[in-house]
Each structure stands twice: as structure tokens, then as C-alpha cells.
Amino acid sequence: MNRPTLGLAAKLGVCAALLILLTTVSLAISLAVRHQQRQSEAFREMGLGLAKTMAEQVQMGVFSGSADELERIAHGASAFPDVASVAVYDASGRFLARHAKMPAERAAPVLPANRPRAQPAMLGELDGLLPEVRQISFIAPVLMPAGPAMPGVESSPQEQEPLGHVVVSMSTASLREQLVLFMETALGAAALMGLLGVAVMAMLARHVLQPLREVTVAAGQVAAGHLEHQVSVRSHDEAGVLARAFNAMTVQLREARDTLEQRVAERTRQLEEASAEAYRLAKHDALTGLPNRVLLRERLERGVDAAARRDSSVAVFFVDVDHFKAVNDSLGHDSGDLVLQAIAQRLTALIADDGFASRLGGDEFVVVHEALPRQQAAAMALALARRAIEAVCQPVALSGQEVRMGASIGVALFPEHGQDAATLLRAADTAMYAAKTNGRMGVQLFHADIEAPVRERLHLETDLRRALIDDEFEVWYQPQWSIDGQRLVGAEALVRWRHPERGLVSPALFIPVAETSGLIREIGAWVLEQAVCDARAWNTDKASPLRVAVNVSACQLNRSDIVETVAKALAAYRLPPALLELELTESGIVEDPEHGLQVLLRLQALGVQLSIDDFGTGFSSLSYLTRLPVNALKIDRSFVAGLPDARNDLAVVQAICAMAHKLGLKVVAEGVETPQQLELLQHIGCDMAQGYLLGKPMPQAEFWQLLLAKRSNSVPSSMSSRAAP
Numbered sequence: 001m002n003r004p005t006l007g008l009a010a011k012l013g014v015c016a017a018l019l020i021l022l023t024t025v026s027l028a029i030s031l032a033v034r035h036q037q038r039q040s041e042a043f044r045e046m047g048l049g050l051a052k053t054m055a056e057q058v059q060m061g062v063f064s065g066s067a068d069e070l071e072r073i074a075h076g077a078s079a080f081p082d083v084a085s086v087a088v089y090d091a092s093g094r095f096l097a098r099h100a101k102m103p104a105e106r107a108a109p110v111l112p113a114n115r116p117r118a119q120p121a122m123l124g125e126l127d128g129l130l131p132e133v134r135q136i137s138f139i140a141p142v143l144m145p146a147g148p149a150m151p152g153v154e155s156s157p158q159e160q161e162p163l164g165h166v167v168v169s170m171s172t173a174s175l176r177e178q179l180v181l182f183m184e185t186a187l188g189a190a191a192l193m194g195l196l197g198v199a200v201m202a203m204l205a206r207h208v209l210q211p212l213r214e215v216t217v218a219a220g221q222v223a224a225g226h227l228e229h230q231v232s233v234r235s236h237d238e239a240g241v242l243a244r245a246f247n248a249m250t251v252q253l254r255e256a257r258d259t260l261e262q263r264v265a266e267r268t269r270q271l272e273e274a275s276a277e278a279y280r281l282a283k284h285d286a287l288t289g290l291p292n293r294v295l296l297r298e299r300l301e302r303g304v305d306a307a308a309r310r311d312s313s314v315a316v317f318f319v320d321v322d323h324f325k326a327v328n329d330s331l332g333h334d335s336g337d338l339v340l341q342a343i344a345q346r347l348t349a350l351i352a353d354d355g356f357a358s359r360l361g362g363d364e365f366v367v368v369h370e371a372l373p374r375q376q377a378a379a380m381a382l383a384l385a386r387r388a389i390e391a392v393c394q395p396v397a398l399s400g401q402e403v404r405m406g407a408s409i410g411v412a413l414f415p416e417h418g419q420d421a422a423t424l425l426r427a428a429d430t431a432m433y434a435a436k437t438n439g440r441m442g443v444q445l446f447h448a449d450i451e452a453p454v455r456e457r458l459h460l461e462t463d464l465r466r467a468l469i470d471d472e473f474e475v476w477y478q479p480q481w482s483i484d485g486q487r488l489v490g491a492e493a494l495v496r497w498r499h500p501e502r503g504l505v506s507p508a509l510f511i512p513v514a515e516t517s518g519l520i521r522e523i524g525a526w527v528l529e530q531a532v533c534d535a536r537a538w539n540t541d542k543a544s545p546l547r548v549a550v551n552v553s554a555c556q557l558n559r560s561d562i563v564e565t566v567a568k569a570l571a572a573y574r575l576p577p578a579l580l581e582l583e584l585t586e587s588g589i590v591e592d593p594e595h596g597l598q599v600l601l602r603l604q605a606l607g608v609q610l611s612i613d614d615f616g617t618g619f620s621s622l623s624y625l626t627r628l629p630v631n632a633l634k635i636d637r638s639f640v641a642g643l644p645d646a647r648n649d650l651a652v653v654q655a656i657c658a659m660a661h662k663l664g665l666k667v668v669a670e671g672v673e674t675p676q677q678l679e680l681l682q683h684i685g686c687d688m689a690q691g692y693l694l695g696k697p698m699p700q701a702e703f704w705q706l707l708l709a710k711r712s713n714s715v716p717s718s719m720s721s722r723a724a725p
Contacts, residue, residue, distance in 0.1 A: 020197035024190030032183045040126045043082075043136075043175050050080065051120045051140035051168040058088050062096065062142045062164045070097030082170045084135050088142075090164040100169075115165055116141050126172065133176055135169040142166060211239035215246050227254045287337055288344035291358040296366055299356060300421035303370040304414050313377035314414040317367040317385055318428035319347065321392065322406035322441060324363035325518055326558035330595050335398045339405060346391040350384070366425065377413050378445060385409045385443040393441075401594070408435040412446045430454045436516050461517045463499065464510060468522055472498055475530045477703040479695035480549070480668065483682045488710045490547035490581070492690060493531035494697050495523060515553060524556045529569050532580060534700055536573040538707055546707065549581040551613065554588030558595065563602045570606070577607030583634065585613050597627060604629040611668065616652055626663065632687075633660045637671025640691070644680045657685045 054077050061069035074086040078099045085100035093111050112123060120140035141162035214231045221229035227250050231243040283295040291299060300316070307314045321343060328336040340363070347357040347367055355369040367388065372380050388409060395402035410431025418424040427446040433454040435444035444450065467473060477491035497505040514520040528550050535548035556562050570577055582603060589596045589612070600610060611632035612625075616639060635656055642649035653669075660667045669681045672691030681689055695706070 016201035017194065017198045020194045020201070021190075024194045024197075025187075028183070028186035028190040031186050032179070035182050035186075036179050039175055039178055043126065043170070043172070044122055046082070047122060047136060047138035047168060047170045048120045048140070050077070050083065050170075051138035051166055054086060054088075054166040054168055055120070055140035055142045058166055059142055059145050059163065062088060062090060063144070065090075065096070067097055071099060073097075074099035077168065082174050084169045084171045086169075087167045088164060089167070091162060093165075096164065111165060111167070112139070115139065115162075117162055118143075123167075126175075133171065133173045135171055137167050137169045139165055139167050211235075211243050215242060218246060218250075222250060222253065227257060285344075285359040285361075288341055288359050290344050290348070290365075291356060293358075293360050296358040296360070296368075297421045297425075299358075300368055300424065303355070303368060304419070304421060304424070307370065307414055310371070311374060313372040313374045313416075314424070315369040315372055315377060315381040315384070316412045316414075316424045316428040317369075317381070317388060318410040318412075318425070318432040319365040319367060319388060319392070320408045320432050320436065321363035321365075322408060322436075323558075324405065326555060327403060327405070330558045331398060331403070335403075338398060339396050339403060342396045343392055343405070346394065347388060350388055350391050366428070372413075377416075381411050381413060382443055382445060385411050389441065389443065406441045408432055408441065409443045410435055410446065411443065417446045433457060437512075457513055460510060460513050461519070464497075464514055464517070464519050464523075467497060467499070468519070468526070470500075472500070473523065473526060474498055474699065475527055475534065476697040476699055477534075477548075478690055478697040479703070479706065480547075480688050480690045481694045483669075483678075483686050483689055485678060485689075485694060488546065488707070489688055490549060491703060492549040492583070493527055493534075493551070495527050496697075515555065518555060520553045521555050524551070524553055525565055527551075528565065529572075532569040532573050532575050535579055536575045538704075539575070539579060541711065544711065545576075545579055547579050547581050547609065549583050549611070551583045552588070554585065557584060557588050557599055562599060563606065566603060566608060567606055570608075578609060581609035581611055581632075583611050583613040584630075586615065586617065589628065600629050611666075614670075616656060622659075630665065632666035632668055634668045634670055635686070637691075640669050640671045640677055640681070641673075643677045650680075653681070653686075654684055661685065 054073070057073050057077075058070055060066075061073060070088045074088060074097050077083055077086045078101055083101075085098060087098040088096040089111055090096055093115075116139060118141060120138060123137040123139055126136065142164040143160050143162055211231065211234065218229045218231050230250065231246050233240050233243045233247070283292060283298075284290065285292045300314070303314050321339075324336065324339065327339055340359070343365065344357065344359060347365055351357055351367050351369060354371060355367065357365060357367045359365050369381065369384060389407050392405055392407040395404050397403075410428045410433070412418060412424045412427035412431060414424055417427040430451055431444040431446040434450040435442040437453070437457060438444065474496045476494045476496050478494060479488055480490040480492060481487065482489055495507065495511075497507075497510055499505050511520070514523055531548045531550045535546070538546045538548075552562070566580070566582070569575075570580065584600075589600075603610060609632070610628075610630045611634055612628070612630055613634045614636040615633040617636045633656060635653055639649045639652050639656075643653065644650065657667050666687045667685070668688045668690065669677075669686045670690055672678050672681065672689045672693050674693060677691075678689060678693060698706070
């Protein structure tokens with residue numbers, strides 16, 4: 001901080017000096033003026049008095065006209081120090097006598113025209129503080145002496161005519177000298193007072209302004225960043241208050257600086273952590289902490305390069321968790337997140353230091369083993385994949401219950417199946433789809449022969465998604481008859497896909513793809529709504545109600561909103577719940593028994609009918625069957641197809657019918673194609689039947705014609721080919 005060129009003390013000193021100087025000079029001038037006035041008045045009084053005295057002394061001489069007397073008196077008066085000359089005049093102004101100290105002053109002064117008659121007067125004025133050296137004349141009238149009145153002379157002195165006049169000339173030299181001496185003395189005293197005042201002010205300024213000077217220096221230190229500087233407090237006056245306030249301010253500034261530095265440091269730390277976290281999130285999965293797709297590719301490329309240098313192999317495992325969406329739908333996404341985290345930990349522990357695990361998203365993981373011997377790579381990779389499935393299948397505890405997952409794994413090897421990360425990932429993905437197609441919970445090593453089927457399946461899945469948008473699906477109906485073949489009691493709704501290029505696609509081809517891709521949920525919801533809508537149109541005649549049966553997949557059953565979906569469809573089309581039957585598979589129910597039971601109880605509360613489809617093909621417990629709120633069992637076509645010759649099939653059918661009737665359940669036989677089968681089923685005690693013998697699946701319009709024909713007691717021509725008992 002630059003020091004000021006003229007400090008506050010100097011400025012105050014200069015101002016004080018000027019003020020004192022002006023004051024003392026003004027005082028000196030005032031005293032000089034007053035002294036000059038007094039001296040001038042004294043000079044005037046002295047001159048007037050001397051002139052009056054001389055006028056009294058020369059009365060007799062003027063009256064007698066004695067020049068010698070007058071000279072003598074004038075000479076005596078000239079002895080006074082300031083008297084320059086004395087002159088005496090008669091009444092007519094004639095010069096009578098004169099005496100002067102200097103020869104140059106011998107000439108008699110000229111009398112003024114306006115001469116005083118009674119009192120002396122001064123001729124001229126004393127001008128200025130220091131009048132110049134000159135002569136000032138004083139004139140006094142010479143009057144008759146007081147005494148007896150003389151003939152012809154007035155007795156009143158005021159009315160006397162002066163006998164003459166006396167003019168006394170006095171020099172101002174002595175007056176000037178006195179005034180000069182006084183002014184010199186006054187100015188000297190003023191100068192002395194001024195110096196004394198300046199000295200006193202300097203001392204006061206030094207004493208008063210020293211704290212200000214210290215504050216100024218301290219302010220410079222503070223401005224330079226030295227906040228530890230303090231000012232000494234020497235008094236309790238304003239300067240002391242200022243010093244204490246400055247010290248308090250520096251303390252606050254230090255505290256503010258320290259707080260700011262702490263906050264800046266904390267903010268910097270947070271920004272660094274946020275930057276590190278942002279980088280981590282950019283390369284890692286937020287849920288599991290595993291490397292994401294970006295980091296997977298980077299590390300896999302580095303692993304492939306290292307394996308090429310070491311002449312070793314790299315194994316890529318594409319892991320897809322089976323039925324994970326069912327966990328999300330039934331238990332919620334929080335539970336699904338816990339499952340994914342558990343699987344991530346198990347896969348990481350499995351691969352340990354030999355590689356790494358990563359998550360691509362959803363329920364898909366990729367595990368990379370970076371160093372396998374080239375000769376044993378395939379065998380070791382398949383063994384590791386089976387261990388991965390075992391790890392995934394271990395139960396996960398969620399909210400007091402255990403959940404078991406499965407996995408399908410595709411395996412690809414470097415360098416056999418690809419030379420770079422992208423090719424290896426694509427090969428492992430293809431192998432994984434092949435494993436899912438083969439029944440899930442399996443391992444598939446990539447080879448060229450599986451690419452075409454997988455590619456076809458992917459194309460089919462893409463077309464399925466488009467079909468939902470383009471409304472390419474249709475609902476066909478297969479009639480269900482009473483076992484005697486005389487009474488139409490209902491129809492099973494079956495979905496058909498009319499592809500714009502392939503035509504009608506077989507359900508056996510697209511249903512498995514829809515189930516593995518999860519599209520079966522959307523397709524099933526659409527079929528349910530369409531079937532309820534059609535059933536409402538069929539049942540305008542309350543005398544002969546007709547029930548519609550709709551298949552519900554395991555994926556739909558495990559959704560938390562299946563009950564709401566059914567209730568919404570029934571309410572939208574005002575269909576009585578008893579006219580809707582939901583067909584469930586054994587595998588779908590036992591996949592999550594407790595959850596399935598709760599869903600079925602809620603569906604039963606709606607009033608809908610429930611049946612178990614393809615009964616006898618699963619492995620459900622019979623004791624569990626007694627707890628299910630179902631109304632009917634449907635015997636799978638595989639048992640009906642062997643009738644009447646296959647004794648084992650006959651025994652199974654008889655057992656199912658007997659058990660169902662004991663439990664109070666209806667029995668429906670599927671796949672009835674011959675009159676012998678229908679007759680035998682009637683004899684065994686089946687309640688209802690469906691199959692090609694009684695009617696093939698048909699579009700809704702054809703089924704409507706069949707229904708109208710049945711209600712008019714006439715059989716349409718399409719029924720003539722059927723044999724009815």
C-alpha cells in the first residue's frame with residue numbers, strides 16, 4: 001500500500017499553522033490599528049493642546065505687536081521634540097513671527113481660508129496604519145485675555161474676533177517610529193505565538209493522530225492479506241474506540257477467511273468427489289457397482305490384447321437371469337434391485353481375480369475370464385458357466401421369504417469365436433438366446449449353427465412387437481360342448497397372428513418367443529379384453545349363457561396388476577364374472593405358490609371361474625391342489641390322444657375324473673378327435689369336451705354363426721363333418 005504524499009498529520013499541522021498564523025496576524029493588525037488610533041488621537045490632542053497653549057502665550061505679544069516677544073515664545077515652543085515650526089499671524093493673516101527647527105521649514109505656512117474663530121483645529125488627517133513622515137499643522141485662534149471690558153469690544157468671548165492665529169506644525173516621524181516599533185513587536189509576538197501554537201498542535205496531532213497512523217498502517221497490512229495485524233489501544237477516546245473496532249474487524253475477517261477457506265476446501269473436496277463419482281458412474285453400473293457396457297468393452301479389449309500376446313484364451317459369459325421380471329411385477333422393483341445386487345456379488349466372487357463381472361442393464365450380466373489355457377478353454381469355460389448357474393440359483397432372502405432365480409448363459413471364446421470385444425459379445429449373446437430357446441437354465445457354447453435360429457427368433461420378436469402396434473392379432477374361439485355333444489357351454493379364446501408377409505403364424509412358433517421376451521403379458525391382456533368384449537355380445541340371451549375361457553400365462557399371473565386388469569375388463573363391458581373362466585397352468589401356479597394362491601383368491605373374490613389347464617403334465621403337489629380355489633380341471637390332450645387303446649392313459653384320465661369329482665371340480669377333456677374318445681370320456685364321467693371332433697378353432701365371425709345356428713336349433717353346414725354322439 002503506497003504511503004500518502006501528504007499525511008493527515010501534515011495536513012492538520014498546515015491547517016493549524018495557517019489558522020494560528022491568520023489569527024495572530026489578525027490580532028497583531030487589530031492591535032496595531034487600535035494602537036495607531038490611540039497614538040493618532042494622542043498626537044492630535046497634543047497638537048491641539050500645544051496650539052491652544054501657544055495661542056494663550058502670544059495673546060499679549062499679538063495684542064502689543066512685539067515681534068521679539070513672539071519670536072522668543074515661538075523659539076521656546078520649538079524645543080518640543082515633535083514641533084517642527086511655530087508661526088504667529090495677526091487677525092488679517094499677516095505673518096508676525098515664526099521659528100523652525102530646519103532651514104527648509106522657514107517658509108510660513110499659508111493660512112486656510114476657513115480659520116477657526118474660537119477652538120483650535122487640526123489641518124489635515126493622519127492616513128493609513130503607518131502614516132508617511134510629514135508635517136501636520138494645528139491652528140488655534142488668539143483671543144483677547146479675559147478682564148474688564150474694553151471700549152468697543154464685546155464682552156462675550158464667543159463673539160470675540162480673534163486677534164490672530166498660531167499655527168504649530170508637528171512632524172509625524174516620531175509617531176511613525178512608535179507605530180513601526182509597536183507593529184514589529186506585535187508581529188514578533190504573533191510569530192512567537194504562531195510557532196508555539198504550531199508546536200502545540202504538532203504535539204497534539206502526534207498524540208491524537210498516532211492511532212490513526214497505526215490504523216492506516218494496519219489497513220495496508222490487511223489489504224495485503226496479513227489479517228493478523230493488530231492496532232495498539234492507548235486510550236478510551238474515539239481513537240481507542242476506532243482501534244478496538246479495527247481489531248474486532250480483523251478478528252471477524254480472520255474468522256470469515258478461515259470459514260471461507262474451510263468452505264472452499266470442503267467444496268473443492270466435494271467437487272473432486274463428485275467428479276470422481278461422475279467418472280465412476282460413467283463407467284460403472286449405479287445399482288451394482290459393476291463395470292457397465294462402456295468399461296466392459298474397454299477391459300475386454302485390453303484382455304483380448306493381453307491374451308493374444310500370451311497365447312491364451314478369453315471366455316465371455318453372457319448371463320441372462322430367468323423370470324426376473326416376475327420378481328419385479330410380484331414383489332416390486334426394490335426387491336428386484338436386491339436380487340440383482342445379490343447376483344452381482346455372487347458372480348464377482350465366482351470370477352475372483354481371474355477376470356471381472358459387469359452388468360449391461362436389466363437382468364443381463366457379462367462375466368469375463370481373462371486367462372484360460374488355450375487347449376482346455378472350452379471345457380473350463382463350460383464348467384465355470386455351470387458354477388455360475390448354481391450361484392445364481394441360490395435363494396435370495398426378501399422380506400421374510402426366499403426367492404430362487406435361474407439363468408441362461410451363452411459362452412464365447414477368444415480367438416475361436418471372435419477377435420475383438422464387439423464380436424465376442426455378439427457371439428455370447430447369440431449363444432445365450434440359444435440357451436433360453438432350449439429351455440432356460442442351460443449353458444450354450446457358441447458355434448456357427450446356432451446363429452441362424454437365433455437370428456430368426458430375434459426377427460420374430462421384432463415382428464411381434466410391431467404386431468402389437470399394428471393390430472395384427474386375432475382372437476379365435478374353439479367351442480366347448482357338454483360331454484354328450486348336444487349343448488354348447490362355452491368357448492376357449494385362442495390368439496392367432498396374421499403376419500402381413502407370412503400369413504397366419506403358428507402359435508407354437510410365436511408363443512414361446514412371446515413368453516421368453518415378456519410380450520406375452522401385453523398379448524394376454526389384449527386377448528382378455530377382446531374375449532370379454534365378444535362374450536358380452538354372445539350373452540344377450542340370458543336363457544342360454546355362454547362362458548368364455550381365456551388362458552393366463554405364468555408371467556401374467558405373477559404380475560401384481562392381473563386382478564385389476566380382469567376387474568377393469570369386466571366392468572368396461574359389463575360381463576357377469578361367472579361367464580369368464582381363466583385357465584392357468586400348473587407350472588405357472590407352482591412357480592411362486594404363495595403369491596399364486598393369493599392372486600387366485602382375489603380372482604375368486606371377483607366371481608370369475610378358475611381352471612387348471614393341461615392338468616397332469618406338471619409336478620404340482622396334490623395337497624397343494626386342495627388349497628387352490630379352482631372350479632375345473634382340463635385333462636391334457638396328451639392323455640386323451642391315446643384313448644381308448646392306451647391303458648395307462650385311460651387310468652390317468654379315470655383317476656383325474658374321480659379325484660376332481662371328489663373335490664367338487666368339473667372336468668374338461670381337451671383334444672377329442674374321434675367318436676370313440678368322446679364316448680369313452682362320457683362313460684368315465686367327464687363333464688365337458690373340446691377338440692377337432694366337436695369344432696376346430698375358428699374366427700369370431702364363424703363362431704358367431706355357430707352360436708346363432710345353435711340357438712335356432714339348426715346346425716350349420718360346417719358342423720356336418722362332425723360326428724356327435
